[in-house]
Amino acid sequence: MRELPTGTVTLVFTDIAGSTRLLEQLGDDYVEALAQHRSLLRAIVARHGGIEVDTQGDAFFIAFAKASAALAAAVETQAALAADGLIRVRIGIHTGEPTRTEEGYVGIDVNRAARIAAAGHGGQTLLSESTRQLVGDADLRDLGEHRLKDVGELRLYQVGPESFPPLESLGQANVPLPPTPLVGRKRELADLLRLLASERTRLVTVVGPGGIGKTRLALETAAEVASAFDDGASFVDLSVVRDPKVVEPTIVAALGLRGELVDHLRERELLLVLDNLEQVVGVAPDLARLLEACPRLAILATSREPLHVRAEVEYPLRPLAEAPAVELFRQRARAIEPEFDATYDRLTELCERLERIPLAIELAAARVRVLSPDELLARLDRRLPLLTAGARDAPARQRTLRATIEWSYELLDDRERRLFSQLAVFAGGWSFDAAEEVCEADLDMLQSLVDKNLVRADEGRFRMLETIREYALERFAESGEAERVRSRHADHYVRLALRAERELTGADQHVWLERLATDYENLRATFEWYAGTPGNETNGLRLAAALVVFWFNRSLYRDGLHWLERMLETTEADATAARAGALWGAGFLWSLVGDGERAAPRLEDGLALARKLGDGAIVARSLEVIGLLAFFKNESRRARELLEESVEAARSAGDQWGLADALGTLGSIYPLQGEFDRAETVGAEALAI
Structure with missing residues (x-):
């Protein structure tokens, strides 16, 4: 029997990230590259007093008597491989008391070390809380609690400050956290959860006009259902993408992956939420092929039009029912004016004029500080006679939404209008410094647009809803300032x-x-x-x-x-x-x-x-x-x-x-x-x- 350490042992697992892609890239040369990789790791492990327990394919299982030696070996390994640049490995380290056998070790601590390694990415070294306590003042980053397959939740730490994608842990909802509660979509939410629970449903497209609440419903659905997928749910915003060829790189970037998308998703059980697909519906055949290649992948899409592929289940999203529409208006109005009050009948009439479209309701509610419900109704009457001011070939809801945005625009002063149209130049959001330099914005004016729900603020960044940005772009094109x-x-x-x-x-x-x-x-x-x-x-x-x-x-x-x-x-x-x-x-x-x-x-x-x-x-x-x-x-x-x-x-x-x-x-x-x-x-x- 090899002289394996006993008692408290630090276990290390390594494996090559993207080995299939590397094999395809190198062909026959892969055998030599793998041999050099093994030689490098064995030399480093020996220098730090480690014992090679097992080697399978491109993966190593190593034991160390000291946690500090294991960490030093991992750091040296990653540095050496980063210098070469060809091979990247994920490394997992865990300290415990495994059971020693004739072949090596068995027990939950072995499983924990292996799962920690599997949760990482190429170039990343992860370690458990038990190891962290033994390595002193090492440069570690606390990644919090993560649920790993078969071993439950573990607190994990990353060696070094580098940025990596989210860990490959179970059931993580990698979606934006909405700032307000979902109002009035209980039936729709239940419908989507039921559809996604069925193994026969691989692609669900929530279809509806701009401002109807497709994104908000998709986010709530993803948050609810994430734990049912081993690899959770991930959100990808496609609102600024116009070329179908750019969709896959955008998904890859949003998921923080490296290499080809299909290689990463082939074996994963993931819900992929693709938001605002309408301007790149040409990507639909590619999504169908992705689903065929990745049998455990499901897609929840939002779009203003169906994708028209065989796997698709189309879910039309309608305006809010009467009571939820009134409740949404009341909640948003009281967020602006805490003392706001109005009769149910008056708010029902107002919401009906807005055709119970969530974005239209939110935009109207933003005015309650200066306009009463009666004044709001009067202005809507003058601004939207019979709700037919828009293009006759556009759906009525889109004409209503456009008119509502236009009405909000008309209530801005000249300086606010100018800034509103110029901000449309930004794609995907902007910082205040950028707005100040590009549009000569001042903070008070930008805050005014936020208060009026024409711009959204989120942790130092600003953005427009895509529907609003489309309107702003039209105004921008008419301004005479677009080129400058x-x-x-x-x-x-x-x-x-x-x-x-x-x-x-x-x-x-x-x-x-x-x-x-x-x-x-x-x-x-x-x-x-x-x-x-x-x-x-x-x-x-x-x-x-x-x-x-x-x-x-x-x-x-x-x-x-x-x-x-x-x-x-x-x-x-x-x-x-x-x-x-x-x-x-x-x-x-x-x-x-x-x-x-x-x-x-x-x-x-x-x-x-x-x-x-x-x-x-x-x-x-x-x-x-x-x-x-x-x-x-x-x-x-x-x-x-x-x-x-x-x-x-x-x-x-x-x-x-x-x-x-x-x-x-x-x-x-x-x-x-x-x-x-x-x-x-x-x-x-x-x-x-």
């Missing part, structure tokens, strides 16, 4: 991206990754503006080059390639540092999706232009990726020469991020050529950086 404001909007987000480019290679990387992710829809809108505005193509190229590290860290490879290639194609005569950076970025991302044939010419062009411009950082980064491509083609000598040249170029340019990356990559190649001392030297320098 769009230009200011684009300039603001280019400055943000250029600053982020510098910060993303520093100590605050995780902060800037989150900041860019929060404003990613605005960045996409900026790309569209530059691509469609003659004379601004070079600015689009600067933006694309600045976002390469962001796309890499968030695994948005395809989205990044879409914009990089689009900007490169429109600026072929450009010979700037931005083009050199974009060429490197395109080559880098093509290599990450396994397309070396497209990567190579982009990298060679970028290298040539960077040499011509004297841009040492891009020279170094291009050489590194070209070196990696040579390595994967078994050109180890050429790969080594290119990587050594990359190291020197990065060192000369003062590019610490590029230097650390190139050193780490070189350190993974030296051992294959018997240069173990050199590997240790460059690895130590990379870790020091």
Whole structure:
């Protein structure tokens, strides 16, 4: 029997994230990559006194007598693999008193360690409360309580401050928390819960006009039903997406995944909530194929029109019934004016004029501070005679909602109207600083729009409901200021991206990754503006080059390639540092999706232009990726020469991020050529950086 530790033992499980994708990417070379991975882990484990209990496929089971040694081994493993960049592992650590057997260990503590590892993501190390108590002042992040399959709830901690997607724990409702209670949708909620409980129902589409309450009902449904799905429920807002091809990258980004969506969802039992699908209904066949490939996936969609696929169950959402409509008005009015009071009959008449549409009711209730119910009725009579002022080919409810928004707009003063229309330039929300810089907004005026329910505020961010934004966009187009404001909007987000480019290679990387992710829809809108505005193509190229590290860290490879290639194609005569950076970025991302044939010419062009411009950082980064491509083609000598040249170029340019990356990559190649001392030297320098 091996000399396995007994008593209190710290157990470690590791496995490669995305191993199926990696196997498809590397083909026959996967066997060698896996062998190198095993050799690396065994060397690290031995240095820290660990014992290999079991190895199956790409997974390791290791035991340590000391929790601190287990943690040190995990940290070194993640650092070494991050430097190489090819393989990412999830690591789970738990301390307990497992039962020792002839083969190794058994018991609940073994199961706990394995489930902790399974809850993580590539590059992430998780540990339990029992381990945390034994590792002193380690750099840990408390992730709270999580329910894991077969072992119940455990408090988990992450090693290091990096940002990762939500853990793969059971029954988590990863949906926004509505700020107000749901009013009057008990029957509809019960209907949706019943539909989603049926194994025969895989796709439910809540259909109705804007403002009818589709999103609110979907959120309540997801929160109620999440615990019935092993992997819970996740919400994806598609309101700012216009291209069906962008839907999958948006879902991937919203779920915090890496790689292909189907690979992550194939074995998961998840409710996916897709909100505002009407402008991308062309994605419906893709969703049908996703459901076929992922047998435990269910989709709850909201849309203004059905998707028309065979798996779909259409659920039309009607206006509120009379009593709930009155109750909604009363609740919203008393939130504005606590002393508000009116008879049931008067509020019934008012809600009927508003056709009992929730958004229309909320907008009207926002005026009770200055207008009585009788005055509200009178204004609606004048503003909406017979409710037919809208387009005759639009549904009546949409005409009513449009008229209600228009009525609210007419009650704004001139400065508020101007700001309201200009704020439509933002996609997916904005910060106050952005509104101040782009629209010259002041806080009082913005707060006034929030108070009047035309803008929503949420933890330092602002947004419009998409229905309201559509109306604001019409006013914006008529204002004569659209071009100027769009230009200011684009300039603001280019400055943000250029600053982020510098910060993303520093100590605050995780902060800037989150900041860019929060404003990613605005960045996409900026790309569209530059691509469609003659004379601004070079600015689009600067933006694309600045976002390469962001796309890499968030695994948005395809989205990044879409914009990089689009900007490169429109600026072929450009010979700037931005083009050199974009060429490197395109080559880098093509290599990450396994397309070396497209990567190579982009990298060679970028290298040539960077040499011509004297841009040492891009020279170094291009050489590194070209070196990696040579390595994967078994050109180890050429790969080594290119990587050594990359190291020197990065060192000369003062590019610490590029230097650390190139050193780490070189350190993974030296051992294959018997240069173990050199590997240790460059690895130590990379870790020091």
